[in-house]
Every structure is written in structure tokens, then in C-alpha cells.
Amino acid sequence: MEFKGYARPDGSVGIRNHLLVLSTVACANDVAQRIAYQLNGAVCIAHEHGCGHPVPRDRDQVRRTLIGYGSNPNVGACIVVGLGCESVVPDTIADGVAKTGKPVELIVIQKEGGTINAISKGVRVGQKMLVDLAKQERETHDLSKITLGLECGGSDTTSGLIANPALGVASDLLIAHGGTSILSETPEIVGGEHLLARRAASPEVAQALLDLIKRTEERFLSIGANLSNLAPGNVEGGLSTVEDKSLGCVLKAGSAPLQEVIGYACKPTKRGLIVMDTPGYDIESITGMVAGGAQIVVFTTGRGTPAGCPIAPVIKVTGNPATYRNMEENIDVNAGRVLEDGATIQEIGQEIFDLIVRVCNREMVKAERLGYGGFAITRAAWSG
Amino acid sequence: MAERKSGAILINPKDNVAIAIAHLKKGEKVVARGEGVELEVELLDAIPFGHKFAIVSMAPGTKVLKYGEVIGETTAEVVPGQHVHTHNIRGLRGQLPS
The missing domain is CATH 3.40.50 (Rossmann fold)
Structure with missing residues (x-):
């Protein structure tokens, strides 16, 4: 039996085609939310985790969950938003999601020089991602x-x-x-x-x-x-x-x-x-x-x-x-x-x-x- | 004769409790139906929708069976038609010593 979905570069198939704005730490939630707010249809994940994980197993579970979420086939493109000093290192999340081959952008607030620059960059890269996502068509799988x-x-x-x-x-x-x-x-x-x-x-x-x-x-x-x-x-x-x-x-x-x-x-x-x-x-x-x-x-x-x-x-x-x-x-x-x-x-x-x-x-x-x-x-x- | 309306389900023939599929009144005679089984029980308690009642007598410490599987044991004497719930049964798994 078949259905029509979105083919991903890793061979998986999405049944939705979301642009995901993924915060890696509570400190980055506000920036992630403002980026998503500006991008029509974008989904934001803001959460209370990402730092203060003294138990490595706990930190790894958060990292695995965030990478897994970004990697889900229903996500067509992903903007990872981090602060820069957190224990769940933002680069590892972006790299993890990028292994699927889907478009991923990383915005690190400390590297961008603060809130306004980070939001601005996120909205700019997100606009392009939305255009590309809208061009994708469902195919039979x-x-x-x-x-x-x-x-x-x-x-x-x-x-x-x-x-x-x-x-x-x-x-x-x-x-x-x-x-x-x-x-x-x-x-x-x-x-x-x-x-x-x-x-x-x-x-x-x-x-x-x-x-x-x-x-x-x-x-x-x-x-x-x-x-x-x-x-x-x-x-x-x-x-x-x-x-x-x-x-x-x-x-x-x-x-x-x-x-x-x-x-x-x-x-x-x-x-x-x-x-x-x-x-x-x-x-x-x-x-x-x-x-x-x-x-x-x-x-x-x-x-x-x-x-x-x-x-x-x-x-x-x-x-x-x-x-x-x-x-x-x-x-x-x-x-x-x-x-x-x-x-x-x-x-x-x-x-x-x-x-x-x-x-x-x-x-x-x-x-x-x-x-x-x-x-x-x-x-x-x-x-x- | 018209078919009697069933107010309860016996999920598995091995079960010693039936499930009310309507709000049942105390004193009501209710038919519990299962695969190839049909029995009438007079209710000694009101049984809310989805709750269990005994269809046989059980001494304290008797294993309570639903789905043909053990869901706990009785903590008191239970007779047919009585409400079977947290007040007279307890789970056997993940249970702190009382």
C-alpha cells in the first residue's frame, strides 16, 4: 500500500514538511520563539533543558532527543538556536540533524553578538528555507x-x-x-x-x-x-x-x-x-x-x-x-x-x-x- | 422471549470479575456476557460505568483475574455482586510493603 509523502535525503519519508526552529537550551528559547514567530508556519521547540546536566547520561538523553526531533522525517528544514556556552553544545545538535542531509542552519547567540543579530539572521535564513520547502512536492512511497x-x-x-x-x-x-x-x-x-x-x-x-x-x-x-x-x-x-x-x-x-x-x-x-x-x-x-x-x-x-x-x-x-x-x-x-x-x-x-x-x-x-x-x-x- | 439487555462484559471466561458497561444500580439483576458465557448476578453495590464486580466468592488473598490474567489480589472477603476496586484489591507488582 502506498501514500504520498516528502522524500528526505536519508531515505526517510515525511508526512508533513515543517520548518523547525529548535532551541538547544532554555537561555535561547526567546530568540528561537521570535524567529519562529516571524516565519509563517514555522514550528518552534522551546524547552527547559540544555544546560545544568551534571549527569552525563541526562545530558546525552537531551542531546539525543533534540537531534532526533530535528531528524524526524516530518521536518523538512531546521534552524538550531543555541546560546553558546551550554552543556548540550549547539554544534553537536546542528551536526547531528545535518547527518540526515536536510538543510540545517545554526544560530549561536553569543557568536552573533546578541539577541537582535541572532533573530535577524534566523529570520533571514528561515525565509529562504520556507521558499525551498514550499517547492517540494509529495511523491508516492x-x-x-x-x-x-x-x-x-x-x-x-x-x-x-x-x-x-x-x-x-x-x-x-x-x-x-x-x-x-x-x-x-x-x-x-x-x-x-x-x-x-x-x-x-x-x-x-x-x-x-x-x-x-x-x-x-x-x-x-x-x-x-x-x-x-x-x-x-x-x-x-x-x-x-x-x-x-x-x-x-x-x-x-x-x-x-x-x-x-x-x-x-x-x-x-x-x-x-x-x-x-x-x-x-x-x-x-x-x-x-x-x-x-x-x-x-x-x-x-x-x-x-x-x-x-x-x-x-x-x-x-x-x-x-x-x-x-x-x-x-x-x-x-x-x-x-x-x-x-x-x-x-x-x-x-x-x-x-x-x-x-x-x-x-x-x-x-x-x-x-x-x-x-x-x-x-x-x-x-x-x-x- | 426478548433478548435481555447485557449490562456487563466478561472479558475472558477465566475471569472472576465482570465489567459494567452502564451505570448499574444496587439490587439490579445484571447479565454479564462473555464468549459462550452468560450469567446473571444480583448487584450488592452500585457499579459505575467501567468498574468491576465479583461474579464468584473470593476469600482474602484470592488472585483477581481480568483478561484471563492476574490484576492483583483481594484484601478482604468478596462475594458475587460486590464492587471490586481499590478498597478490596491490591496490585502485586511494584507495590511497596504495606
Whole structure:
């Protein structure tokens, strides 16, 4: 099956064609935002990281995430904006993104001689980038080029009962077409890991998953955190324990064999079903998967969420018909029709898959129409 | 005879809890349906949409099964028709000693 997307020099294919203005440190956020403000359609990533990372692993995770974000196939060109003295060295981010072959410009505030010069240079280079991006046309590509991020949040009982199994059907269909799906949120695999390990492509992959889950469980306990302390909305929605939540969560991964277990914001080296170690916090989890190359995300929710991603379409699905009625402007698919209109999980799964293909082709999801972003990097202390 | 409206789902035949798919009232007789299974339970508690109730008696320390998998264990005696939630079950994973 095919879709029309933007070919990148590294062989990847974007389903959007963003100009990304990427701040490397909180000190450069204002300049990055002003550059993006002046450039029609540019997306700005401003964040709280980039310096003051005494733990090298934490600094490396920020660097990997920023490079991954700039390298995402949905980014057609990138302006990296740094201060100049930060621990996440701006040149390393620009060089990392430039390895994809896409146009990258680096603006360093200290080198440019202050705010005004830096903004001026950024706007000038960005104008040219916008002109070049507008000339690019979509071409036909195989669906095997697509990496889908699987996310769930604000879960309730309907997530595991309806929305996640339906997303599992869609994920299996994408994988059957040669694509890749990333299952995320490690703490929400605890209690359901045996089901994934059982279908691992090799004993080593199974062991990697079991080891990751063990480390995660031990880390929570070591800091006095109880994994079954679910969010109030989860409990109100009928979920009682972490196992209850996890056994529903892992259904997003359908029935495909598990090919690989990777770290936060790392790029999969295999196709098919991948587990990425991300936290249960939705925005950090989506950021990690998109930094790992996911061009599109499907997000199931029971309680309802407006969440989106600045550079990737996020399709929202709920299995709770009342939630759909309550937040229809934010949710794309009403899987609650299984309860009210006799639709089947299989039918909803096919509907999600068809929507994925249409969105790859350019259809806008509700989070895009409402201009929803959301960017957050998890600290390495929380990664397995 | 008209088909009785099902107010609850039994996800897996091994499960000892059913899931309310409507707001169910205390004292209501509700039919829980699963694959090839259908059973009627009289509710001893009101069960909100999406919440669980017991379909069999469980002594304290009994493994609670949903999706045919363990989601925790009971911390009190539970009888059929009773609400099963954080007040009478606890997770077994990532759980600090109480």
C-alpha cells in the first residue's frame, strides 16, 4: 500500500514538511520563539533543558532527543538556536540533524553578538528555507516507510476493553504492510510484559524486555513510589491496579512479534513491533517516539485529552462514548460505537488504519487543526 | 422471549470479575456476557460505568483475574455482586510493603 509523502535525503519519508526552529537550551528559547514567530508556519521547540546536566547520561538523553526531533522525517528544514556556552553544545545538535542531509542552519547567540543579530539572521535564513520547502512536492512511497507511535493516556476501563484492542488491529495492519509500531510507557507494561515477551522475535529480545521491566519496577520501589498509585482519573474510570492498567495498555501492540527493545528517543534498527522505554507521562512519551522517528502517533484515551505534537499528527481515539460526546472537538475516532452501535473491534481497527493512511496523505487530525503542540523530555533518572 | 439487555462484559471466561458497561444500580439483576458465557448476578453495590464486580466468592488473598490474567489480589472477603476496586484489591507488582 502506498501514500504520498516528502522524500528526505536519508531515505526517510515525511508526512508533513515543517520548518523547525529548535532551541538547544532554555537561555535561547526567546530568540528561537521570535524567529519562529516571524516565519509563517514555522514550528518552534522551546524547552527547559540544555544546560545544568551534571549527569552525563541526562545530558546525552537531551542531546539525543533534540537531534532526533530535528531528524524526524516530518521536518523538512531546521534552524538550531543555541546560546553558546551550554552543556548540550549547539554544534553537536546542528551536526547531528545535518547527518540526515536536510538543510540545517545554526544560530549561536553569543557568536552573533546578541539577541537582535541572532533573530535577524534566523529570520533571514528561515525565509529562504520556507521558499525551498514550499517547492517540494509529495511523491508516492510505500507504507513500510511509516513508523507509528502507540500512546495511551487518561486511561479508563474502555481503553483496555475497546480503544487499545482496536489500535492493536490497526498496528498489526501497518506491520503487515511492512511498517513499524512503537509501544511506549514502560511503567504501563509492568504486569503485562509476559504477554509481549512470549512473542519476542528471539530469547535475547524477550530478556531485554524483562530486564527493562525489572529495572523499572525496582527503581520505583527504591524511591518509595508505588506503581499502583494510579492517576485519580484512572481510578475513577474503573482501573484498580497497575496490572489492570498495563494488561489493557499492551493491547495497543496487537499481536505482532516483538522485534526490538530500545532506549528513550533512540531510533529503531528493526521494522515491526518495537518497545521504547518511555515514562507513563504522555507528552514525554510522545516526544521520545517522535525523536525516534515516528511520523504519526495514535493516542487512545478514556477520560479525554487534547494532546498533540508540534511536528507529528496525533490521532485521538476513545472507547468511551460519553468522553467522545464530551470532547468531540479533540477526539478523531469514537471507538465507543462498539458499546452503543454494535460496531466491532475489528471494524474500528480498520477505521483507525484507514485514517492513518489518509493522515499520512495529508488529512489533518483534530489536534493539528486546533494547533496543539506539546514537548517534554524525560530525565535520564527515569529511564531504564 | 426478548433478548435481555447485557449490562456487563466478561472479558475472558477465566475471569472472576465482570465489567459494567452502564451505570448499574444496587439490587439490579445484571447479565454479564462473555464468549459462550452468560450469567446473571444480583448487584450488592452500585457499579459505575467501567468498574468491576465479583461474579464468584473470593476469600482474602484470592488472585483477581481480568483478561484471563492476574490484576492483583483481594484484601478482604468478596462475594458475587460486590464492587471490586481499590478498597478490596491490591496490585502485586511494584507495590511497596504495606
